[in-house]
Amino acid sequence: xxxxxxxxxxxxxxxxxxxxxxxxxxxxxxxxxxxxxxxxxxxxxxxxxxxxxxxxxxxxxxxxxxxxxxxxxxxxxxxxxxxxxxxxxxxxxxxxxxxxxxxxxxxxxxxxxxxxxxxxxxxxxxxxxxxxxxxxxxxxxxxxxxxxxxxxxxxxxxxxxxxxxxxxxxxxxxxxxxxxxxxxxxxxxxxxxxxxxxxxxxxxxxxxxxxxxxxxxxxxxxxxxxxxxxxxxxxxxxxxxxxxxxxxxxxxx
Amino acid sequence: xxxxxxxxxxxxxxxxxxxxxxxxxxxxxxxxxxxxxxxxxxxxxxxxxxxxxxxxxxxxxxxxxxxxxxxxxxxxxxxxxxxxxxxxxxxxxxxxxxxxxxxxxxxxxxxxxxxxxxxxxxxxxxxxxxxxxxxxxxxxxxxxxxxxxxxxxxxxxxxxxxxxxxxxxxxxxxxxxxxxxxxxxxxxxxxxxxxxxxxxxxxxxxxxxxxxxxxxxxxxxxxxxxxxxxxxxxxxxxxxxxxxxxxxxxxxxxxxxxxxxxxxx
Numbered sequence: 445x446x447x448x449x450x451x452x453x454x455x456x457x458x459x460x461x462x463x464x465x466x467x468x469x470x471x472x473x474x475x476x477x478x479x480x481x482x483x484x485x486x487x488x489x490x491x492x493x494x495x496x497x498x499x500x501x502x503x504x505x506x507x508x509x510x511x512x513x514x515x516x517x518x519x520x521x522x523x524x525x526x527x528x529x530x531x532x533x534x535x536x537x538x539x540x541x542x543x544x545x546x547x548x549x550x551x552x553x554x555x556x557x558x559x560x561x562x563x564x565x566x567x568x569x570x571x572x573x574x575x576x577x578x579x580x581x582x583x584x585x586x587x588x589x590x591x592x593x594x595x596x597x598x599x600x601x602x603x604x605x606x607x608x609x610x611x612x613x614x615x616x617x618x619x620x621x622x623x624x625x626x627x628x629x630x631x632x633x634x635x636x637x638x639x640x641x642x643x644x645x646x647x648x649x650x651x652x653x654x655x656x657x658x659x660x661x662x663x664x665x666x667x668x669x670x671x672x673x674x675x676x677x678x679x680x681x682x683x684x685x686x687x688x689x690x691x692x693x694x695x696x697x
Numbered sequence: 698x699x700x701x702x703x704x705x706x707x708x709x710x711x712x713x714x715x716x717x718x719x720x721x722x723x724x725x726x727x728x729x730x731x732x733x734x735x736x737x738x739x740x741x742x743x744x745x746x747x748x749x750x751x752x753x754x755x756x757x758x759x760x761x762x763x764x765x766x767x768x769x770x771x772x773x774x775x776x777x778x779x780x781x782x783x784x785x786x787x788x789x790x791x792x793x794x795x796x797x798x799x800x801x802x803x804x805x806x807x808x809x810x811x812x813x814x815x816x817x818x819x820x821x822x823x824x825x826x827x828x829x830x831x832x833x834x835x836x837x838x839x840x841x842x843x844x845x846x847x848x849x850x851x852x853x854x855x856x857x858x859x860x861x862x863x864x865x866x867x868x869x870x871x872x873x874x875x876x877x878x879x880x881x882x883x884x885x886x887x888x889x890x891x892x893x894x895x896x897x898x899x900x901x902x903x904x905x906x907x908x909x910x911x912x913x914x915x916x917x918x919x920x921x922x923x924x925x926x927x928x929x930x931x932x933x934x935x936x937x938x939x940x941x942x943x944x945x946x947x948x949x950x951x952x953x954x955x956x957x958x959x960x961x962x
Contacts, residue, residue: 601789604756605803605854606778615806619793696793696834 479665484673487666491674497662498655502674508651509640509678512568516575516636521629524580528587528628533617542588549581553639561647571643571651578639583628590624626693630686637682641675652678705857705890706732706755711764712915713750724750726915728764732892732907734857737884739893739901741944742911743952748894749786751916752862755892756783768858778803782851783860787867788843790835796846797822797831803854821849824883841872848880852887859884861893865900873897877904881928898948902940903932910944913951920947 465481467473475483492501531538531545556577564570594617602616644653652675659668713725724747732738742748753759755766757773766773768780782803790799800818809817822831825845835843844864851859865873881904884891895901901908902924910919922944926936 595789597785597787597789598791600753600758601783601785602802602806604758604776604778604781604783605806606776607806611806615802616791619791622793696795696836 476663476665479669484666484669488670488673490667491670497658497664497667502655502671505650505652505655505671506674506678508568509644509653512571512575512640512644512651513637515568516572516579516640517633519572519576520579520632520636521583523576524584524587524628524632525625528584528591532588532591532621533613538588538591545581545584545588549585553578553642557643557646560643566647566649568650571640571648574643575636575639578642579632579636582631582635583625586624586628586631587621590621593624594620623694626690630683630690633682633686634679637679703733704731705734705769706730706892707767707770708755709765709767711751711754711761711766713747713754713759714762723915725754725761726917728917730909730918730921732858732890734890735888736906737881737891737893737904738907738909739895739905740909740911741895741898741901741948742916743913743948744896746911746914746916746951748911748916749862751911752783752860752892752894755858756781756860758783778807778854778856780856781858781860782854782856783862784844784847784851784864786863788835788847788864790843790846790850792835795832795834796827796838799835799846800849800853802850807854818849818853821853822846824852824886825849826879839872840868841876844868844876845879848883852883852889857890859889859891861891863894863896866896873900878929880904885928898941898944899932902937902944903930908940908944910947911951913954919951 461481464478468475468478468480479487490496491498492503494501498505527541527545531541553574556574560570560573560577564573598616598620599612602612607615640651641653644651645657648654652671656668656671656675659665659671708728708730711725711728712723715722715724728751740748740751750759754761755768755773757766757776768777771777773781791802794802797815797818800822801814804814804817819831822828825848827842827845827849830838830842835846838846847864865876868876877900880891893904905924908922908924910922911917912919922940924940926940930937
């Protein structure tokens, strides 16, 4: 990374952390609402305590969230790729169902909560469903727009060389779509994560989001922010991993 | 252009209509043309007159509304990669493939084994002067080099006929001139029949054995001009200059009419 850009990023991060420390310390915001940075960090080891507010501590919550996220993510990717290719490749299907996809996508996600919690309960299933509903549309829409942007001259070139439909698909269509699929995978990860954590915060029996809301209801601000830090670090780890994969796959660009 | 016996491309009464928003647009009207084996034929015509459409029909990528195209006496009813290869406008290299993998594309489609693919592709990469760039991606080489790759990709199929749709249109004048004279060398070495479309009268007169002048839309063949000059040609000599003046005057009649008449754009 560019050193200058890194400097600016460090500057903003430093400022934010300073504000985090100063606001509660100076009494501008109650420490019960925003626990100061230092207090929060000092409290961090308590996150592992097995018999505190959160039974079992961090590890079971982390595993629950990862399980929900993993299943929701794989489902989102699989369904969006299958539907994306069906609708993109078979124009009749696309014309019939694409408007429906945009319609469902436009529905605010919050109206799913009551239905999902009532039908699937408070366990992992309803979180997986939330993650899936949040995660499936962005990559699907991305893949469909990728289909519209396939360079027609590549198709003509391949046909003039005698490509069969299967060869056209594997040698031109799929590689043309690869950047859109990769961007879709990134979006799916981001949005399933949002859906899963949101579901846990609202109503659940475990997971990082659940721990945040338990800490919140018990007025344990440092513990709540410790869990929020975990959620943020996990997001950063996902993005770093995905960027690394993208760099490997698209070395030609 | 001579008798039927040596003609490798024969175009008989080809017309093409497009339906657009309920309107019928006539692009080609009754085109007749014969291209003899080993000739380098360049089509010039007013902009938007359907030269590329015509080339796509010869390539078998587009069906004519009426009429027929024969290559080696066989009617063209779809792509014929064994006989006809096309070089597209703006090179159409696949960005995710290296130079050599791009050149191998047609062989891969045909199921040629990997070893043979490599050696055949290498031969044509050498021919177009790109030895050493085999493993570069298109984004890493210059515009002129990309066009050389596109030419190698077409030649590797060892077709009889090379169709070129304004292949050098996006290049600067110097690169264009250099690539043109290299194309002449490649053409003379391989003995291919080339059918080439361009806007550039200069390019047409300097490269072609025959210049075909298209009329304004709906296009038909206005005139076929034989260019009787040896290669390499000097664009500055008097024959070339008078040739250009002649073609330009013919073309001007068409352009003037098109300007006044206006196209159904």
